[in-house]
Amino acid sequence: EVQLLESGGDLVQPGGSLRLSCAASGFTFSDYAMSWVRQAPGKGLEWVSTICGSCGNTYYADSVKGRFTISRDNSKNTLYLQMNSLRAEDTAVYYCAKQEGWELHNYFFDYWGQGTLVTVSS
């Protein structure tokens, strides 16, 4: 059974930093691209970032490019999101999601974690 368990969400001041983690189990972690998707309170879903299984390629939404860094440790089956220069508009539940698909641009999110809340406020 695929399981994704996020952690690291917290209350942080504007301009601060935070690192999220996502522990994965139930599948061969290194074989799959992984992503972070966020949802601001009462709002819709927003893709944040993706990292390929073992090729090292990373992708970012314009809204976080240059501030967030996605990474993974395949030996620990863990996905990370380092968030710097946080803004109020980064306040959201952050979901870790496994990606599936026959081609990069047609990837979809087949399993999701339960989410971790990041609140950016003074």
Place this chain on the structure above:
Amino acid sequence: QSVLTQPPSVSGAPGQRVTISCTGSSSSIGAGYDIHWYQQLPGTAPKLLISGNNNRPSGVPDRFSGSKSGTSASLAITGLQAEDEADYYCQSYDSSLSSWVFGGGTKLTVL
């Protein structure tokens, strides 16, 4: 403003059929990228409902189906049940943004 446009809300009585539209552009759905649909029950994480335009993962009832034409796509739900009350999101890729994109979401109310 989302790249993919969905109606904010739809409703239907138990047993009825409802559809949720998802309108994109020539750089997203119109470029041939697949459409995927997710269901988010209140207070829970999203769940994959339809992948690759009209493929249901194991466990998803065949009351749910998807279609795509031109720059638009639709999710149809037949035999509406109270447990279908949720938010529904479409998702694709947009080549002009070089990013995976979601619709703004549609709240389904079962009357």
